[in-house]
Amino acid sequence: MEQEIRKTIVVNQLGYRTTDSKIAVISGESRSFRLINKTTGEAVWEGLTGTAREDASSGLTVCRADFSDWKLAGVYSLETDGGQSSDLFVIGEDVYEAAHQALLKAFYFFRCGIDLEETYAGEWKHGKCHLTPAIVYGEDERRVDAWGGWHDAGDYGKYVGPGAKAVADLLLAYEYYPDAFTKAVPLPETDGVMPDALHECRYELEWMQRMQDTESGGVFHKLTTLRFPAPDTMPEEDNDELYVSPVSATATGCYAAIMAMAARVYEPFDQAFASGCLSASERAWEWLVRHPEYPCFRNPPEIVTGEYGDKQDADERYWAAAELYRTTGEERYHTAFRQLAELAFDKCELGWADMGGYGTISYLLSERETNSDLAEQLRTGLLSRAEQLAAVCRQDGFGISLRPEQYIWGSNMLVLNQAMLLLLADRVAQTTAYENLALDHIHYLFGRNAVGMSYVTGFGSRPVRHPHHRPSEGDGVDEPVPGLVSGGPNLGLQDEYAREHLKGRAPAAAFADVMESYSTNEVTIYWNSPAVFVLSHFV
Missing domain, CATH: 1.50.10.10 (Glycosyltransferase)
Incomplete structure (x- = not known):
């Protein structure tokens, strides 16, 4: 009401x-x-x-x-x-402890592709869903087996950019407040070694890895049906054909950033997974380098699910450069970050459409040497925004x-x-x-x-x-x-x-x-x- x-x-x-x-x-x-x-x-x-x-x-x-x-x-x-x-x-x-646990547990309830068993889901259990390989839009003979990940919202679409924002928030929470994640959720993967927040993020990260185009290294923008199902449709009843939308620069930039971040966070727990994340990030970065200018994403004509379009991709590239520099220390990423910082976009926002704040935070809180005029400029800008708020x-x-x-x-x-x-x-x-x-x-x-x-x-x-x-x-x-x-x-x-x-x-x-x-x-x-x-x- x-x-x-x-x-x-x-x-x-x-x-x-x-x-x-x-x-x-x-x-x-x-x-x-x-x-x-x-x-x-x-x-x-x-x-x-x-x-x-x-x-x-x-x-x-x-x-x-x-x-x-x-x-x-x-x-x-x-x-x-x-x-x-x-x-x-x-x-x-x-x-606040119970609410904190429930807010984190919600990501398990958003999972796609597996049975949500009563042991973990209680009365909100349901069957596995969306396991059919998806058609690459415009290439009817080509399919991508991109199962898993999280449903984005009240519907069943899955989107790389918003997913990267969500994972970034959770990984930052774990990095800065590790003591908040010592208790098991629990999840099917709970092992008493790696915190459940990282198990949950890994479920989304592995879906993102399936969304990277094996041919180009770019990343498909989203995976949805052509249109949303009826409001009372359960996930396992949503059986319409799945489509991956074309590669976008915003998705590729977000992917490069979050994979570089994941490589750093997961390295103490699973070196092989961390190494794979870094390789995937570097491959996506190379796509960005080969495509310095790329059209903004728009829904293909037949797809009317959430678009998550963006006016520019400089902020996603900026975030990617910051995370790759922080993780690897390679000067080429530092150079790219400095060049991207000269462009006009918001460098404090933390939204799916404006990712600049993640790049700024990564740079300012990096263990790398950032005592520079640029760092001071970014620090001043961030603190000024905080005072405005x-x-x-x-x-x-x-x-x-x-x-x-x-x-x-x-x-x-x-x-x-x-x-x-x-x-x-x-x-x-x-x-x-x-x-x-x-x-x-x-x-x-x-x-x-x-x-x-x-x-x-x-x-x-x-x-x-x-x-x-x-x-x-x-x-x-x-x-x-x-x-x-x-x-x-x-x-x-x-x-x-x-x-x-x-x-x-x-x-x-x-x-x-x-x-x-x-x-x-x-x-x-x-x-x-x-x-x-x-x-x-x-x-």
């Missing part, structure tokens, strides 16, 4: 760690509030909210209730003298870095990408200046937002329950697959349901928890992946 703005008290429905700041957002004018212990029913804390102000994104007047000084573990709620109340929430040390956070009624016009399709990806960037900026600057602001984005994700919902299936007292996700629609199970991040509010009204039911809503409230509203309530691997990264910092 469509979500009304909740004119009440909104909190992180998972709760707050004992020593973190603890802030709720209350709709309406400033007033007194009380913290209620669920067990005793007693008010254990009383205070006054901050000054009320207009929030441009939600259209609400809001004020904040700060109870950060209360550190006693327990289950609580908030009340005001005006009769408002919050959902229950926990104060404790382990409030921080300035928006300080003005936003709910404490996040989105401006009203940024509530677009997949706004929660922006929420999480920008939280990720704030944490990475702290790492580059060796500070903790943005840690609390990044945590505010987690509070938003799990309920401290204009509609008072947790945007993660299965978590919180008011979670998303009807995502645009075909397995969750078609499996006959009441609850959706847990741990999926919904796309979130979208002022664009880009599906029929949204146009009919959400017109006139404020940007931060243009959301509907219905399967039909794919432009607000779809799920994807690359919305989950930055959520894993950000939560990894806090577990």
